[in-house]
Amino acid sequence: MRRAVLSSAALALGGLALVQGLQLLPAGFQMRAFAATGPQSAASAPALLDGCGDVPEALALAEELRLRGLAVDRGIEALDGRRAEIAAAEARLAKTLGQLRAAKEALGKGQAAVQTGSEAGISRLIAVYDAMKPAEAAEVLAALPPDFGAEILARVQPETGARIIAALEPEQAAILSARLGATRTTKD
DSSP: OHHHHHHHHHHHHHHHHHHHHHHHSOTTTTTHHHHTTTTSOGGGSSGGGTTOTTOHHHHHHHHHHHHHHHHHHHHHHHHHHHHHHHHHHHHHHHHHHHHHHHHHHHHHHHHHHHHHHHHHHHHHHHHHHHHSOHHHHHHHHHHSOHHHHHHHHHHSOHHHHHHHHHHSOHHHHHHHHHHHHHHHHHHO
């Protein structure tokens, strides 16, 4: 019984001394204190274990703490590696995002240029239809797709449009008038 009490007391004192010794170590060095000794036994660990070599529980505790310290160090190294990977991925994402924004801006400028070019082309086409005789314009509009013909009729001068519709065949005039009405409704 006395030996069990003494062993428990020695273990408690050894563990307390070990904990107090670890608290005295500088931050960041505490877990590396036992790891620095390498795969040697806990009996050759730093002076914290002096006088505890005959207490197997203290040696076992010291060895367990050394192993835990090694595991923590490996975990910290793994986290540092992951941090570096995440930083590299963030840099790649930022670069890609910048490229996408530049591409979007260029696309917007290209679409604006196409729209401006289309508007200029349509304006010239409308001027041509305004200058044509209504019978000639009616022949050309009859050959065009109804949506495009209605768009042209919507943009020519109203009196020119009226003369062109009057020169069309009744069926063709009805189709273009219906499309013209639909075009006007959607634009308003």
